[in-house]
Amino acid sequence: MTAGSDCPVVIVVDYGAGNLVSIGQALTTAGAVVRFATTGAEITAADLLIVPGVGAAAPAMDRLRAGGFVEPIQAWVAEDRPFLGICLGLQLLFEGSDEDGAETLGILSGRTVRLEDAPTLPHIGWNQVVRRRPHPAFEGIDPDADFYFVHSYVVRPAREGVVEAVLAETEHGSRFVSAVARGRLLGVQFHPERSGTDGLRLVANVVALAADASRARSAA
Amino acid sequence: MLRRRVIPCLDVSNGRVVKGTRFIDLTDEGDPPELAERYAREGADELVFLDISAAPEGRGTLLDIVERTARRAFVPLTVGGGVRSVDEMREVLRAGADKVSLNTRAVAEPRLVTACAARFGSQAVVVAIDARRVAAPNEGIPSGFEVVVKGGREATGMDAIAWAQRAVALGAGELLVTSIDRDGTKSGYDTALLHEITSRVGVPVIASGGAAGPDDFVAAIRDGGADAVLAASIFHRREYSIEEVKAVMAAAGLPVRRLAAVSAAPGAEATA
Numbered sequence: 001m002t003a004g005s006d007c008p009v010v011i012v013v014d015y016g017a018g019n020l021v022s023i024g025q026a027l028t029t030a031g032a033v034v035r036f037a038t039t040g041a042e043i044t045a046a047d048l049l050i051v052p053g054v055g056a057a058a059p060a061m062d063r064l065r066a067g068g069f070v071e072p073i074q075a076w077v078a079e080d081r082p083f084l085g086i087c088l089g090l091q092l093l094f095e096g097s098d099e100d101g102a103e104t105l106g107i108l109s110g111r112t113v114r115l116e117d118a119p120t121l122p123h124i125g126w127n128q129v130v131r132r133r134p135h136p137a138f139e140g141i142d143p144d145a146d147f148y149f150v151h152s153y154v155v156r157p158a159r160e161g162v163v164e165a166v167l168a169e170t171e172h173g174s175r176f177v178s179a180v181a182r183g184r185l186l187g188v189q190f191h192p193e194r195s196g197t198d199g200l201r202l203v204a205n206v207v208a209l210a211a212d213a214s215r216a217r218s219a220a
Numbered sequence: 221m222l223r224r225r226v227i228p229c230l231d232v233s234n235g236r237v238v239k240g241t242r243f244i245d246l247t248d249e250g251d252p253p254e255l256a257e258r259y260a261r262e263g264a265d266e267l268v269f270l271d272i273s274a275a276p277e278g279r280g281t282l283l284d285i286v287e288r289t290a291r292r293a294f295v296p297l298t299v300g301g302g303v304r305s306v307d308e309m310r311e312v313l314r315a316g317a318d319k320v321s322l323n324t325r326a327v328a329e330p331r332l333v334t335a336c337a338a339r340f341g342s343q344a345v346v347v348a349i350d351a352r353r354v355a356a357p358n359e360g361i362p363s364g365f366e367v368v369v370k371g372g373r374e375a376t377g378m379d380a381i382a383w384a385q386r387a388v389a390l391g392a393g394e395l396l397v398t399s400i401d402r403d404g405t406k407s408g409y410d411t412a413l414l415h416e417i418t419s420r421v422g423v424p425v426i427a428s429g430g431a432a433g434p435d436d437f438v439a440a441i442r443d444g445g446a447d448a449v450l451a452a453s454i455f456h457r458r459e460y461s462i463e464e465v466k467a468v469m470a471a472a473g474l475p476v477r478r479l480a481a482v483s484a485a486p487g488a489e490a491t492a
Contacts, residue, residue: 018313018314018340019290019313019314019316019317019318020314021287021290021291021314021315021316022290022294022316022318025290025291025294026294054318054340054341054343054344055339055340055341055343055344056338056341059339119222120222120422120423120424120447121422121423122342122343122393122394122423122424123222124343124393124394124424124447125222125223125224125225125265125266125424125447125448126222126223126225126265126477127221127222127223128221146223146477148295148296150296150318150319150343151343152342152343152393171221172222191296193294194294194295194296194318195294195295196260196294196295197294199294200294
């Protein structure tokens with residue numbers, strides 16, 4: 001944990017519109033201290049960094065650049081510090097988006113593409129998240145648990161180097177990647193902060209993992 | 221597989237949940253955040269707040285209700301009523317709403333739908349359409365369903381089906397379709413109206429107006445093609461629980477989200 005604090009500290013990137021109340025409250029419920037960063041300079045010592053967000057990639061990237069967030073986020077992930085990307089925060093990790101041609105963070109190889117063959121779009125509502133391998137973020141969560149989605153675009157990881165990061169998949173007309181994990185990075189297409197008890201459990205697991213990572217680091 | 225959603229609707233007036241037949245015979249049903257939390261605990265897939273007072277002086281009250289609800293109920297929240305601009309939508313989202321529903325204002329100023337979708341994404345913009353059957357289809361209203369606004373008090377001369385298609389083209393990511401004829405009457409959803417719309421748009425459609433029991437929810441989905449079903453009084457008055465409704469839906473072969481362990485307290489898990 002961060003020195004001088006009993007509770008894990010979580011920085012949530014606040015880069016414009018959207019509902020930050022839910023994620024803030026979910027983290028508080030999990031016992032974390034939440035700081036909202038409105039500039040990249042505010043991304044400092046913390047146990048966990050979260051990039052939330054909904055909406056289109058290009059305006060989001062504009063706001064991330066304007067706020068000086070891009071390099072601090074890239075550096076954070078490069079150091080394999082605990083990171084959670086939610087919805088647009090997952091999509092931005094990849095190289096670019098077909099939604100508006102935006103060039104995104106380029107941390108993971110692959111693109112954000114429109115969800116194919118969907119009976120309805122946006123994909124709005126609760127759906128299953130089928131895990132392809134175990135991950136501690138899902139510990140204690142029933143394999144049949146549903147999570148809340150609201151999006152039209154999905155990530156398509158590149159075959160080389162990233163496909164093995166796929167953690168879970170979901171089906172809506174076609175099958176898409178609904179969670180990725182690599183090292184201490186986790187990205188989810190669904191909204192854990194809006195997914196009831198199971199979502200809160202996932203948030204709590206992620207906070208606990210981050211706190212463990214900090215303890216291991218300070219002990220080393 | 222995507223679940224069909226069950227959505228309790230909370231009509232809010234001056235900070236309280238009320239229910240009547242649209243503005244008439246309103247009865248006090250409780251404190252909005254308290255009711256919202258109860259529904260979330262009981263399996264509501266989403267919640268809708270409609271601010272039917274929508275008076276300028278009520279805005280602060282509404283934002284406070286939205287925020288208090290978002291802190292207690294960890295399910296998606298849609299807020300409608302009184303949003304007139306991109307900035308006002310931003311305020312409501314920042315207070316903790318996930319989606320904003322535009323109704324009368326979208327009819328008066330269709331470009332607002334496009335502006336809000338461009339700023340916040342289509343997935344955050346719901347266009348609510350109140351529709352009423354006309355005595356006979358005519359040139360202006362070929363489908364026989366007319367758009368009404370201001371809580372059903374004012375006819376527009378617009379065809380509801382054409383407006384639904386236009387709203388989606390403008391940027392709406394979801395439609396909330398209310399039959400004003402059925403609203404508050406407990407005579408079932410207008411499945412013909414729903415079918416006319418769901419067969420023509422690709423976005424999810426929420427059925428509203430007329431629910432008397434679980435069979436109506438099944439009909440709205442099976443016959444009307446709705447993705448989600450909304451109801452108010454049958455839940456407020458505890459005529460049916462959300463679980464009872466979902467059990468009937470599941471028995472009819474519809475995919476619904478069931479609660480594995482209703483008793484699991486988030487606070488207890490958080491410390492695990």
